[in-house]
Amino acid sequence: MGKRTIILAAVCVALMFAAGPIYAATAVDDVIKMENKAYKEHEKGIVTFSHKKHNEEYKVGCGECHHDDxxxxxxxxKMGDDVKNCIECHKTPGKMPGSVKKDLKANKASKKEIKAKELEYHAEALHENCISCHKxxxxKNKTxxxxxxxxxxxxxxKK
Ligand code: HEC
Ligand code: HEC
Ligand code: HEC
Ligand code: HEC
Structure with missing residues (x-):
């Protein structure tokens, strides 16, 4: 092993450290198993979501699903940006229990207030996003x- 190899290795290591903070990117799989870790247990079978296909083949823009605070x-x-997971804001795992809705109605909450409460629940936010577009x-396309x-x-x- 020559001196040059050692220098080259040192340069490589230095570059790796330098690159660290620049790549604060959030990694995302092309196909995502929707099994959010915030859930203790999933009641339903795990949804397979073709993230890349939605964007590239179905031509759905990032902003149709991702938004700010x-x-x-x-x-x-863009791919490579720092992206927050839905659960960071739609924080409560699962759907909104019927009892919560009943209480809100009993307290004369407006439709808007009920909707806002609903969106605190992760599964409600996901369903609203995915299913409303699909519908x-x-x-529109009779399909x-x-x-x-x-x-x-x-x-x-599977049991
Ligand atoms: C377009 C796809 C889609 C459809 C249709 C759909 N869901 Fe979901 N559902 C999801 C996704 C995505 C999640 C989020 C799961 C995660 O990220 O962990 C979810 C989460 C859930 C959860 C919470 C997680 C769990 O398994 O306990 C429940 C309960 C649920 N869905 C029930 C239903 C029911 C009942 C229906 C039909 C009325 C339905 N879903 C229709 C995509 C769908
Ligand atoms: C059809 C909806 C949809 C579109 C379009 C979409 N995304 Fe996503 N994306 C999601 C969902 C839902 C998740 C969260 C998946 C999960 O819970 O693991 C996600 C996760 C991500 C993540 C990983 C973040 C994390 O939670 O770990 C990145 C990065 C990302 N998306 C970037 C993009 C970019 C960039 C675009 C546009 C080029 C885009 N997405 C288009 C729905 C979408
Ligand atoms: C940084 C926080 C944040 C993140 C991350 C986030 N949301 Fe939201 N979301 C919000 C806020 C704030 C609203 C607006 C609530 C309102 O208008 O009352 C909202 C509204 C929504 C709505 C209702 C939109 C409408 O027009 O009624 C849906 C559906 C939704 N989010 C789904 C998602 C999905 C799916 C993800 C992940 C891909 C996600 N959100 C990530 C904060 C967030
Ligand atoms: C803004 C529109 C839009 C949103 C939001 C969206 N989808 Fe889709 N989705 C589509 C379209 C368009 C198709 C494909 C129709 C076709 O094959 O011609 C599709 C197809 C699918 C399919 C079947 C084909 C495949 O690629 O696996 C699944 C499963 C699916 N979507 C899950 C989801 C889930 C889960 C979410 C929410 C995280 C979501 N979609 C959000 C537009 C959307």
Missing amino acids: KGKPLNDL DYNK KAAPQACTKCHPKK
Whole structure:
């Protein structure tokens, strides 16, 4: 091993450290198993979400799904940006229990207030995002290609 190899190795290591803070990117798989770690247990089968395909083949822009802390669409998002997971803001795992809705109604909460409360629940936010687009798309294109039914997204759970 020559002196040059050692210098080269040292340069490589230095570069790796230098690159660290620049790449504060959030990694994302092309296909995501939607099994959020915030859940103790998933009641339903795990949804397979084709993240890359949605963007590239179905031509869905980042801002259709990702937004900032005010709910404003992040239309200029790029791969390599720092991206927050939905659960960081839609914090409570699962759907909103019926009892919560009943209490809100008993306290004369407005539709808007109920909706805002609902969005605190992760599964409600996800369903609203995924299913509302699928519904519109199917209706507009007279197709069933975008899944709307529970079992089309959540496969039957293996016992
Ligand atoms: C159809 C909806 C949709 C579109 C379009 C979309 N994303 Fe996502 N993306 C998601 C969802 C949902 C998650 C969270 C997945 C999870 O819970 O693991 C996610 C996760 C990510 C993550 C990982 C963050 C994390 O939680 O670890 C990155 C990075 C990302 N997206 C970037 C992008 C970029 C850049 C674009 C546009 C080029 C884009 N996404 C388009 C829905 C979408
Ligand atoms: C940084 C915090 C934050 C993150 C991360 C986040 N949201 Fe939101 N989300 C919000 C806020 C704030 C609103 C607006 C609530 C309102 O208008 O009352 C919102 C609204 C929504 C709505 C309702 C939109 C409407 O038009 O009614 C849906 C659906 C939603 N988010 C889904 C998601 C999904 C899916 C993800 C992950 C891909 C995500 N959110 C990530 C903060 C966030
Ligand atoms: C803004 C529109 C939009 C949003 C948001 C969206 N989708 Fe889709 N999705 C589509 C379209 C369009 C298709 C494909 C229709 C076709 O095949 O022609 C599709 C197809 C699918 C399919 C079947 C084909 C495949 O690629 O696996 C699954 C599963 C799916 N979506 C899951 C999701 C999930 C989960 C979310 C939420 C995290 C989501 N989608 C959000 C538009 C959307
Ligand atoms: C377009 C796809 C899609 C459809 C259709 C759909 N879901 Fe979901 N659902 C999701 C995604 C994505 C999550 C988030 C899971 C995660 O990230 O961990 C979720 C989460 C859930 C959760 C919380 C997680 C768990 O397993 O306990 C429940 C419960 C649930 N869905 C029930 C339903 C029911 C009931 C229906 C039919 C009325 C339905 N879903 C339809 C995509 C879908």
